[in-house]
Amino acid sequence: MRPEFRILTLLCLLSLKLVVAKQPNILLIVADDYGFHDVGYHGSEIKTPNLDKLAMSGVRLENYYVQPICTPTRSQLLSGRYQIHTGLQHGIIWPAQPSGIPLDNPLLPEKLKEVGYSTHAVGKWHVGFYKDDYLPTSRGFDSYFGYLTGSEDYYTHYRCYDKMCGTDLRDNTVPADLYNGTYSTHLFADKVIDIVDKHDAEKPLFVYLPFQAVHAPLQVPQKYIDRYSNIKNKKRRTYAGMVTCMDEAVGMIADALKNKGIWDNTILIFTTDNGGQIHEGGNNWPLRGWKASLWEGGMHGVGFVHSNLLDKRVIGSVSPQLIHVTDWFPTIVKLAGGSLNGTQPLDGFNQWSTINYGETSPRKELLHNIDPLYPASGQPLSNSTFNTTIRAALRVGDWKIITGEPGNGSWVPPPHMDSPIIDDARKDKQNVWLFNIAEDPNERNDLSGKRTDIVTKMLDKLLYYQKSAVPVFSPPNDPKADPEGGFWGPWE
Secondary structure, three states: OOHHHHHHHHHHHHHHHHHHHOOOEEEEEEEOOOOOOOOHHHOOOOOOHHHHHHHHOOEEEOOEEOOOOHHHHHHHHHHOOOHHHOOOOOOOOOOOOOOOOOOOOOOHHHHHHOOOOEEEEEEEOOOOOOOHHHOHHHOOOOEEEEEOOOOOOOOOOEEEEOOEEEEOOEEOOEEOOOOOOOOHHHHHHHHHHHHHHHOOOOOOEEEEEEOOOOOOOOOOOHHHHHHHOOOOOHHHHHHHHHHHHHHHHHHHHHHHHHHHOOHHHEEEEEEEOOOOOHHHOOOOOOOEOOOOOOOHHHHEOOEEEEEOOOOOOOOOEEEOOOEEHHHHHHHHHHHOOOOOOOOOOOOOOOOHHHHHHOOOOOOOEEEEEEEOOOOOOOOOOOOOOOOOOOEEEEEEOOEEEEEOOOOOOOEOOOHHHOOOOEOOOOOOOOOEEEEEOOOOOOOOOOOOOOOHHHHHHHHHHHHHHHHHOOOOOOOOOOHHHOOOOOEOOOOO
């Protein structure tokens, strides 16, 4: 090789090495059913010192949205696509349903593996497992430890559904039967710490940690409950203990990354999957509604980013920019130096400049959902392009429209406030609501009767999205899914 070409080749290799060396480690944490009011920095009576410290020295996302329930949020996070574009717009994937994120949608870890990442998932899957092809290790993760369905006992890891019962815990593709009695928050934290300890620091690391906490059933070691003797409501007291246990686990994982010497090159992203379940100790005050509803309490999420890689000018700041859970896919892929080639058309936006430099969000609107299988509500609005009996919600700029049946819209104060619940004061058979979320974040002033011009524009936009939707895929339960007392897993 001629000397000048040898020098050029060495320079190219050196440049490539420098680029690879700058690839950040990424820790993506999802809390389950975590209420808007249930983190310390939102004024909660629940103590979350580790989350508070990380958030207050990072960027808090206060105009950040997820989906109202589990599967939709996780499917959109991992695929970067709205649920109307994957067929998952109706409900969750139940344990016996032969469903999953369509295989022609590459998932986030697959894109990260393309650029050299070591990829690991620990915790809740809940986006389909009826065939081996849908398991985490078939969809881009080098390793997986966790459970495949949506909920279970925190200690026995046992799950019953529709008279089908079995243990739900897997180590990669095989049943994990050595952990009966180990509390899942501790178990999952220990697994992540073990991954960090054994990781080759020369490679970039991606860890996806969807905790079981703080979803029902309400279970936690007694020592965590004892810290909240001041909370008289039993469910709230146990839930508070579960939150503090999760917060402690996050702190331990952060310490493990520091001890490994890779914390300074790590980006930690924290998000909830939906609003808190007020019937199981969670709370979203002062937001309206709760889990599974189209009100803000169902999907205005707790979220923040912490990293020593952040621009110093944004450290400790609050971002008011509109960000959605679908945005993590392109944001993380681009952070990793990856390519979006080969993906289906994405609904997410790269938000790194928004987060890291405080720039204006590229997202101007957000489809919360259109669910044609949900029972119709009321009568169609006359002269409307979109059928308002259909359950749907859309945000455009500061405006939000809801149609159909949105779920209970009460405002529920946390129990310690000893304040009455403010009941949902909807009009009889009402199926259209309009709010200016910037001026009215708690949805107390319905403007649908006053701003009919905005209603018309928003309904036209809903019709636009409806035309792009794929058919809903929500198959009936398959009796072959029954683990018969063994382990939940693929059955086809």
